[in-house]
Structures are given as structure tokens and as C-alpha cells.
Amino acid sequence: MTEKNQLVNLSHTRGDEQTNVYHRIAEGGFCPFCWENFQKNHKKPLLIQTEWWIATENQWPYQGSTLHMLFVYRDHVDDPTKVAPDAWSEFYQHILPAIMKRYHINGGGIYMRFGNTNITGSSVAHFHANLIVGGEMIEQPTSEDWLTVALGYKHKEA
Numbered sequence: 541m542t543e544k545n546q547l548v549n550l551s552h553t554r555g556d557e558q559t560n561v562y563h564r565i566a567e568g569g570f571c572p573f574c575w576e577n578f579q580k581n582h583k584k585p586l587l588i589q590t591e592w593w594i595a596t597e598n599q600w601p602y603q604g605s606t607l608h609m610l611f612v613y614r615d616h617v618d619d620p621t622k623v624a625p626d627a628w629s630e631f632y633q634h635i636l637p638a639i640m641k642r643y644h645i646n647g648g649g650i651y652m653r654f655g656n657t658n659i660t661g662s663s664v665a666h667f668h669a670n671l672i673v674g675g676e677m678i679e680q681p682t683s684e685d686w687l688t689v690a691l692g693y694k695h696k697e698a
């Protein structure tokens with residue numbers, strides 16, 4: 541079990557490379573999404589940088605996705621209610637349309653987790669949004685074909 545207000549949750553990293561990078565960051569007590577650390581560790585090109593956001597591809601995309609974008613809020617906040625209203629309008633009116641155009645996205649999902657990473661399944665507490673695009677539906681799909689993301693843990697009845 542990990543601490544509630546930690547910066548990195550190593551129980552939620554995916555794959556050896558991400559685990560190693562985040563382990564090193566966590567040992568230093570750093571936040572991987574604060575700019576001074578992000579720019580050192582992130583190897584994908586920064587597609588959009590504004591006063592509020594960094595838009596880039598996820599270095600460790602979800603399995604089965606054709607595109608996994610990260611939108612990292614510049615300030616270290618852990619909760620979307622702390623995001624500036626102007627930052628939201630910039631996100632929806634400028635950044636998201638630019639990414640949709642660049643990647644010719646005609647269907648996808650956006651999700652944002654916040655707060656206690658022991659509840660959300662997120663590896664990083666610093667507030668960020670994810671955009672995921674999957675493949676096309678196959679004939680007679682089953683739930684096995686769904687692209688799934690971790691939004692938390694299933695509640696277990698006592």
C-alpha cells in the first residue's frame with residue numbers, strides 16, 4: 541500500500557521502462573509531470589506548449605490504442621477544480637481541435653483522473669488528461685475486443 545498524497549504510484553506503472561523511470565523519480569521525491577522533471581524524462585515530441593498545457597503522445601501508450609495523447613496541466617494541481625477556467629476553454633477550443641485535426645481523429649475518448657491514486661489507478665497525481673483512440677469495431681465484437689482503461693478499482697463487497 542502506498543501513501544495517499546504521493547506524487548508517483550508505482551503500483552500503477554506499466555512495463556519495466558516506465559517502472560524504472562518512475563522509480564528513479566519517486567526516489568528523488570520529484571513529480572514526473574512538473575515541467576523541470578517532465579522535460580528531462582519525456583522522449584516524445586511536445587506537440588503543443590502553452591501557458592497552461594503541454595500536449596504530447598504518451599511515452600507508454602495503452603495496449604490496443606492507436607493513439608494515446610497526454611495533456612499535462614502546467615501547474616502542480618491534483619484536481620480539475622483547480623484548473624483555471626481560461627485553461628479549460630483553451631483546451632476545448634484550441635488544443636483538442638488542433639490534435640484532432642493533426643491526427644485525423646473521428647472518434648476517441650478523453651478521461652481525467654484526480655486525487656488519491658490508490659483510488660484512480662493513475663501512476664501520477666499531477667493533474668493531466670488522456671485522449672485515447674482505438675481501432676475499428678470488428679464483426680461480432682465481444683467485451684474482449686474493448687479497449688479498456690483503468691479508472692479505478694472495482695468495489696469488493698465485504
Ligand SMILES: [Zn+2]
Nearest residue numbers: 571574616666
Ligand atoms: Zn507536478
